[in-house]
Amino acid sequence: MTLKNTLKLIGCVALTLAVGGISGFITKNDITGWYATLVKPGFNPPNYLFGPVWSLLYVLMGVSIYMVISTPPSSNRREGILIFAAQLFLNFWWSIIFFSIHRIDFALAEIVLLWLFILWMILAFLKLRPAAGYLMIPYLLWVSFATALNFAILRLN
Numbered sequence: 001m002t003l004k005n006t007l008k009l010i011g012c013v014a015l016t017l018a019v020g021g022i023s024g025f026i027t028k029n030d031i032t033g034w035y036a037t038l039v040k041p042g043f044n045p046p047n048y049l050f051g052p053v054w055s056l057l058y059v060l061m062g063v064s065i066y067m068v069i070s071t072p073p074s075s076n077r078r079e080g081i082l083i084f085a086a087q088l089f090l091n092f093w094w095s096i097i098f099f100s101i102h103r104i105d106f107a108l109a110e111i112v113l114l115w116l117f118i119l120w121m122i123l124a125f126l127k128l129r130p131a132a133g134y135l136m137i138p139y140l141l142w143v144s145f146a147t148a149l150n151f152a153i154l155r156l157n
Contacts, residue, residue, distance in 0.1 A: 005070070012069070013062030016088065020058045023092045024051075027099035035099055041152035057142060060135045061088070067132035068125055080124040087117035104154045111147050118143055 001009075031047065061084075068080045094114060098107035118140045126133035 008069070009063070009066045012066040013059055016058040016062040016065070017055070019088055019092050020054055023095045024054075027095045030099040030102070034102055038153055039156040041149065041156065043152070044149060053142060057139045060138060064125060064132040064135040067129045067135075071128045074128075076124065076127050080121065080128055083117060083121045083124050087114060087121050090114040090117055098150065104150065104157060108147070108150045108154055111143065111150050115140070115143050115147055 065081070065084050068077060068084070071077050090110060091114060094107055094110050097103050097110055118136065122133045122136045122140060124133075125136060
């Protein structure tokens with residue numbers, strides 16, 4: 001791997017981690033405050049688990065988008081990059097809608113949209129670099145779980 005490619009990979013991972021980090025910074029007080037007061041389902045994981053899981057998922061996102069931008073220019077690559085950007089935007093806003101704005105209902109609608117974009121992104125990435133698409137499957141699975149959790153919290157509160 002050349003220095004240019006190494007820097008590109010680091011930049012992609014740093015970008016995704018920064019998006020998650022900024023969102024987490026914005027919502028951190030609400031997680032320990034407002035969120036702690038909500039009734040949660042029995043399958044709600046402990047709070048300490050979310051940070052490491054999301055960090056790993058953001059690293060996988062960064063590696064995946066690096067693989068996509070490393071493919072030759074094409075309309076499929078452009079589409080994949082745009083879908084990636086859209087899902088990352090949705091990912092950023094879900095936490096703010098849920099934790100800071102306290103709109104569990106809007107967050108549920110938003111996470112369903114995010115799930116659809118992740119699926120679309122995986123399909124787009126599979127056309128370009130199958131490994132890039134496969135790296136996003138844990139993300140889709142976690143967001144599936146988060147969607148069920150969001151729904152359960154909405155029903156209980």
